[in-house]
Amino acid sequence: MDLEKLEAKLIQAARNQPVSSHVPFAFEKRIMARLGAVRSMDLAAFWARSLWRAAAVCLAVSVLLSLWSFTSHGSSETITLESTVLSMAEQLSDNW
Secondary structure, eight states, X not given: OOHHHHHHHHHHHHHHSOOXXXXXXXXXXXXXXXXXXXXXXXXXXXXXXXXHHHHHHHHHHHHHHHHHHHHTTTOHHHHHHHHHHHHHHHHHHHHO
16 A cells, blocks of 8 residues: 555544544643653763773773783793893993
8 A cells, every 4th residue: 555645544534533622631740740750861970870881891801911911920921021121220220
């Protein structure tokens, strides 16, 4: 069925119905209750919630990296790096 024809028929049927002045029971109260239930977006709460989630992820990543560095403490790369860094400190202390 053609949607445009269906839409035109529905609009015509709605226009043919007489306008009623009858308001459903407690209509105003239902509308006011819905308006009160709608909250505006609190940007401060949004940022706070996002930052706490990011802090949890950062903590998890730092714990995983710490565990990884403690388990690989005997590799030759770390020994070479430590000896390179400390050799400059030894040379400075010898000169003074």
